[in-house]
Amino acid sequence: MNLSIGKKREETIKVSKIQEMWAQRPCPLCNSTALPACAEVIAATPAESLTYQEVKESFVGLRHDQIFFSYYRCPSCNILYCPWYFSTEQLENLYSEMPNNLMGEDKSTASRTQSGYVRWFAKRIKSVESFLELGPDIGLVTREVRDTFHPNRVSLIEPNKAVHPELRSNVGQVAALEIVQYLSEVTGSAFELSIGIHVFDHLLFPLQDFRSLARTSSPGAHLGLVVHNEDSLLRKLITKKWPPFCLQHPQLYNPETLAAALSAGGWQLVSIGKSTNYFHLNHIAKMGLGVLGLPNALSRLVPSIETPINLGNMIALAVRN
Numbered sequence: 001m002n003l004s005i006g007k008k009r010e011e012t013i014k015v016s017k018i019q020e021m022w023a024q025r026p027c028p029l030c031n032s033t034a035l036p037a038c039a040e041v042i043a044a045t046p047a048e049s050l051t052y053q054e055v056k057e058s059f060v061g062l063r064h065d066q067i068f069f070s071y072y073r074c075p076s077c078n079i080l081y082c083p084w085y086f087s088t089e090q091l092e093n094l095y096s097e098m099p100n101n102l103m104g105e106d107k108s109t110a111s112r113t114q115s116g117y118v119r120w121f122a123k124r125i126k127s128v129e130s131f132l133e134l135g136p137d138i139g140l141v142t143r144e145v146r147d148t149f150h151p152n153r154v155s156l157i158e159p160n161k162a163v164h165p166e167l168r169s170n171v172g173q174v175a176a177l178e179i180v181q182y183l184s185e186v187t188g189s190a191f192e193l194s195i196g197i198h199v200f201d202h203l204l205f206p207l208q209d210f211r212s213l214a215r216t217s218s219p220g221a222h223l224g225l226v227v228h229n230e231d232s233l234l235r236k237l238i239t240k241k242w243p244p245f246c247l248q249h250p251q252l253y254n255p256e257t258l259a260a261a262l263s264a265g266g267w268q269l270v271s272i273g274k275s276t277n278y279f280h281l282n283h284i285a286k287m288g289l290g291v292l293g294l295p296n297a298l299s300r301l302v303p304s305i306e307t308p309i310n311l312g313n314m315i316a317l318a319v320r321n
């Protein structure tokens, strides 16, 4: 096990080989193309040193020798991002057919995590007539929002068509429901609440999407989100083995860079906290052992008890400027 506890800058190696097929992407927050001499986090096999064909098989799932694109910290605005990453077309292909996002956990335990998010939002928001959700997956949060706020209009944007039938059935009866693949296809407007749970660290152009969401929202509308916190204790403890360092995250936020991105996108961050995930203890042991490269069989020694765990995620609420 290779734990470099408390070591903030865990990598000082330059990426020696970058395949020509990966075009350099500017900073998603300030658009700068300036980079520090070294990446802050580098995988054992950096994705940019491989071809698309070699990388695409690793897009889904956790492994101990996780392949990912190197993360650099923008010297101008401080956001941690991948200057080399998939193109829009490649991402559309990769996301169009994926399994659901429960990370192998059962639906009732995953629901407990999601209802915790909605309770956190409900403490800070009075009523919601019109609701938009980015990346609802199978609709566990959507269902909680429906039961908590009883919105009349619901628009769901889920690029993964494979989960649309399950999403529709989980959401059930709503007066006006639309399910589309992309934000540009939404016909509704003046949304009072938009939510994206584990969405904004996946987006190639997060600023554009924050701005589009601001345009489709009513004045004073809320945006609720859950993202990973790259400044969390867990990230500092397990460094490059922190699971959010993966192919699906072209950037990762901390409280400061999230506030800056929201502000540049037309939103003001008003509340931020640590979010809790519920897992069965033996399931989290299995994932943890896998990430650390230890035998899975050890997880049989761990009981199957549902338990709250802080994985270094943050939950936040913003108001439209």
Ligand SMILES: [Zn+2]
Pocket (backbone or CB within 6 Å): 027, 028, 029, 030, 031, 032, 074, 075, 076, 077, 078, 079
């Ligand atoms: Zn920047």
